[in-house]
């Protein structure tokens with residue numbers, strides 16, 4: 001079985017305060033922020049590793065990002081992925097979700113036959129939740145989003161459980177297909193020293209625009225139907241008022257204020 005896991009390099013959420021908006025390009029400057037594996041993509045990779053352990057599979061990790069994203073592909077190899085592909089090229093820069101999905105679909109097709117593509121439901125930075133379903137559209141395969149359980153598999157037919165309003169839906173899907181996963185699906189394993197040692201010998205394939213054979217006007221900011229026209233950071237401001245008096249007086253004042261504000 002051939003499994004493909006899409007893994008995005010995202011700014012480390014612990015250092016998010018270092019991210020700035022470039023007023024000229026209206027894009028985020030995140031060069032001083034270390035890149036980490038998008039949290040939900042760890043769940044997608046863990047799902048692939050468990051399938052591999054239970055029924056054998058070849059896991060290919062694919063990521064589109066700047067050259068430093070190579071480190072997160074390497075980390076996925078240390079966790080147990082068999083093959084690592086980084087799609088990196090200046091031509092991919094500034095891509096919106098549509099262009100990102102189109103490029104990743106091109107990379108998945110070039111990587112060869114696949115039975116299942118696994119994505120996180122959302123990234124921790126853009127969080128549009130669009131890339132997974134759009135990849136499936138470009139690959140012309142079915143997609144099930146927000147998967148929180150793989151219930152049964154019989155050959156090429158799978159039954160999965162997925163979020164649905166206050167409950168869940170049970171979906172039957174035929175492979176090849178794409179699943180986007182939630183954090184409820186599993187508990188990602190930690191890196192092991194032996195895994196890190198094994199990964200040191202593994203080679204990461206790097207593909208740019210020429211290797212994908214996709215014309216530049218379909219990639220990056222040129223291939224993006226959406227353009228961020230303005231990005232503003234909102235300074236959260238809170239008016240604070242200290243209520244004085246006995247607890248009863250303070251409670252009365254608070255209720256009066258809440259009524260005044262139309263909250264009560």
Ligand SMILES: Cc1cc2nc3c(=O)[nH]c(=O)nc-3n(C[C@H](O)[C@H](O)[C@H](O)COP(=O)(O)OP(=O)(O)OC[C@H]3O[C@@H](n4cnc5c(N)ncnc54)[C@H](O)[C@@H]3O)c2cc1C
Nearest residue numbers: 007008064095096097119120122123126127128129130131
């Ligand atoms: C604040 C902000 C707002 C944005 N708003 C928009 C917008 O409104 N419209 C728009 O089109 N774009 C928008 N973008 C750009 C968009 O985030 C990027 O194009 C991004 O690369 C892809 O979208 P995402 O992060 O939202 O992915 P999501 O759809 O949230 O990611 C879902 C999954 O897709 C896979 N994936 C996503 N990106 C990659 C990658 N580079 N490599 C490998 N796998 C990947 C991962 O498995 C991930 O878990 C925004 C970006 C930011 C930072």
